[in-house]
Amino acid sequence: MNLTTKGRYAVMAMVDLASNGTNGPLALADIANSQNIALSYLEQIFMRLRKNGIVRSVRGPGGGYIMAVNAEELPIAEIVLAVDESIKMTRCNDKEKGGCQHDKAKCMTHNLWQGLSNQIFEYLNNITLADVCRRKIPEIGIRVLKKEQASA
16 A cells, blocks of 8 residues: 555644644644654645645744644545545556556456555545544444355
């Protein structure tokens, strides 16, 4: 999967901002300290979040970042995509129409991985930043078939 620390850190930082930035701008240094993220890396992430209209910067004394989007209306998928993270399991190049094989054909497992990518996107797209802040994330049960159920 192509979800790296950039996407995870963006979500972690946004949760911090949404939770602790309600009384005004929050300094990146404060977020970096509380989330244990390098400040220089966080600056790169917030540059992309700002460019995509998710946060706004406030300059001057007491400056920092504020939310530009209501946390109730901000899907986690939008945060991940804003920092140029891909939510895909296939190894196919999106720029070149076709598949992952040398002849541009799709491999036999392409639809399996594409389906998983779609499920991950849908999951992250149906959970808002506010849901994460309130710890109201629905638990997804994993159904495991026992051998006798599978053979029935």
